[in-house]
Amino acid sequence: MRMSKMVGQRIKETPRDASTASHIYLIRGGYVRPVSAGIYSLLPLAKRITTKIEKIIREEMNKIEGQEVLMPVVLPQELWEESGRAQTVGPELLKFKDRNGKDMLLGMTHEEAICHLTRTELTSYKQLPVMLYQIQTKYRDEARPRAGLIRVREFTMKDGYSFHVNQEDLQQYYTKAHDAYENIYHRMGMPNVVSIESDSGMMGGSISHEFMALADCGEDTLFISPDGSYKANREVAYSKLNYKKEALLPIEKVHTPGTKTIDDLAQFLNIDASDTCKAVFYRDSSGSLVFVNIRGDLEVNEAKLKKALQSPELSFATDEEILAIGAVPGYASLYNIDKSKCRIVLDYSAAESTNLVVGANETDYHLKNFNYTRDSGCSDVAIVTDIATVREGDPCPLTGEPLLLRRGIEVGNIFQLGTKYSEPMKVNYLDQNGKSHPMVMGCYGIGVGRSMASVIEQSHDDYGPIWPMSIAPFQVHICALNIKKDGIREAAEKLYQDLLSKGIEVLYDDRGEKAGFMFNDADLIGVPLRVVISPKTLEENQIEFKTRDGKVNERVSLDDVLTRIVSEIDVRMQELEAIH
Structure with missing residues (x-):
């Protein structure tokens, strides 16, 4: 490709609404152009x-x-009504009526569509397992698109769906898919991608993993052990906290005026927040009141709480609703409440710690030395589970070492869906005895545009992206300086044609621009290998050969340049071969 003919202008100024490296360089380098909020056109480079x-x-x-x-x-x-998601998914699902008044929607994910397809095509256990995938446009009506291609409304995604006779078969295939994903990111040139345990969210299912490209601009919070043996998203991460274990002391009512918050209470009694118990009240999807107890120094992880309650939505309760069960806002506890009027959930930290300070369900009063098993009266109905939000430095559940907090961009995810979709949508197979069973499903997604942006986040400098050889728009960038001088154009043209004849992808800057302008454009485009032909080097029958990542900068004879380029491409491609 000759740059004189290539569509896509480089831009000198940083766009006002761009704050991440990928957003800045994709706009400045002439890769993408915004059409509307979260909607982009891809130019030839992208x-x-x-x-x-x-x-x-x-x-x-x-x-x-x-x-x-x-x-x-x-x-x-x-189709979405069949699965039950038409009403449970929020406004990000764009719905409309066609000209005949039929209710339609734009697919943000295709579980329902694949079930519709396969329930007529797959009928017998002999056909399973099967995995079908597509690379297709999706639309998610994001309220706040951000960071260029990292969070958009319209995007291209690979989504795959596997179908199995049982959970064991799914598990075996899930492992293969996990390995394939690691290959994909390695081959794309994203070395800092980690697979972490995650919450399935609206997708459903029991087990899921997200593939996170580590980057400071990432929206997701990850917790990783120093040795890398434990990795989890904040939504599901847990730690190995130590709980206070003392001899049980008699419960004692104390006057604590004006201490509605944990901080005020701890300061008033001169104790640590970890010696208190926090009361938080919600309404679940069914409208039931939920009374949550957690150690005072910890925060409720609502993703964990939703899973424990099997409630897709939660909202905070009102003071009137709290008073109706015998609890007092700001001074609430499980002591003497009407347990028949609420669902009770305790974090392990509240259930297993001894002698905590809790509310007395009386304004300006608290109870010292409250112990859940002895004093709550609700151990027969309460859910005791992990609902705490992990903090940086909390002990790793596997090693005990302090957990590290990292930011990540979700570039892919895989789910074990089970029969969440196949059962209501009647995606069944007949077994050896002719008996019908719902198929067990897996789901596997990768964002294409987001992956491109994430490569930039992990591989760039102050001047532009540094593309890996495997996905670079071109492999070699020829810069011809002083192209009107004797022999420059001829040498550049010959090298250009020689490289093309070898099947090498070449971008040839034939515009005759000044060196600084040409090199700035080259940096913004980020092609891995660069050949500079100038009067000075040509006098010595040489070219300047350098790499965008700065690892190579040398003079090469014109007679050897083709061999040198082919060798460098081969080495870099071999480094990006599959790892499994």
Whole structure:
């Protein structure tokens, strides 16, 4: 490709609304252009990169016997009503009526569509397991798109769905898919991607993993042990806290005026917040009051709480609702409440710690030395589980070492869906005896544009992106300086044609711009290998050969340059070969 013909202008200024490296360089480098909030057009440079990402994805999916299909973006709402998600998914699901008044929607994910497809095509255990995947446009009506391609409304995604006769078969395939994902990110040139335990969220299912590209701009909070043996998203992470274990002391009522908060209470009694118990009240999806107890120095993890309650939504309760069960806002505890009027959930920290300070359910009074098993009167109905939000420095549950907090961009996810969709949508198979069973499903997604942006977040400098060889828009960038001088154009043209004849992807700057302007553009484009042909080097029958990452900067004879380039490409591609 000659730069004189390539569509996409480089921009000198940083866009006002861009704060992340990927957003800045994708705009400045002429890769993408915004059409509306969270909606972008891809220019030729970006399209070349995403095409290579998709090729890697296809190769790895085909290796694990995936079969590619293509499902529509526009779907009838009735499919989502079959699964039960039409009313449970929020406003990010864009719904509309077609000209005939039929309820339709834009697919943000395709579980319902794949169930509709497979329930007529797969009928026998002999056909299973099967994995079908597509690379298709999705639409998610995000309230706050941000960071360029990292959080958008319209995006391209690879989503795959596997179908199995039982959970054991799914587990075996899930492991293969996990390995394939690690191959994909390695081949794409993203070395700092970690697989972490995660919450399934609206997707449902029991087990899920997210693949997180570590980056300071990431929206997700991760906790990782120093040795890397434990990795989890904040939504599901847990730690190995030590709980106070003392001989049980007699309960004692104390006057604590004006101490509605944990901080005020701890200061008034001159104790640590970890010696107190916090009371938090919610309403669940069914409208029931939920009374949550957790040690005073900890915060409730609402994702864990939703899972414990099997409630997709939670809202805070009002003071009137709290008073109705015999509790007093700001001074509430499990002491003498009407347990029949609420659901009770305790974090392990509240259930297993001894001699805590809790509210007395009387304004300006607290109880010292409260012990759950002795004093609550609700151990027969309470849910005791982990609902605490992990903090940086909390002890790792595996090693005991302080957990490290990291930020990450979710570039892929895999789920063990079970029969969440197949059962209500009647995706069944017949076993050896002719008996019908719902298929057990897995789900596997990768964001294509987000992956491209995440590579930049992990691989850039102050001047632009540094593309890995496997997905770079071009492999070699020829910069011809003083192109009108004797021999420069001829040498550049010959090298350009020689490289093309070898099947090497070349970007040739034939514009005749000044050196500084040309090199600034080259940095913004980020091609891995750069050849500079100038009058000075040509006098010595040489070219300047350098790499965008700065690891190579040398003079090479014109006679040897083709061999040198081919060798460097081969080495870099070998470094990015699959790891499994």
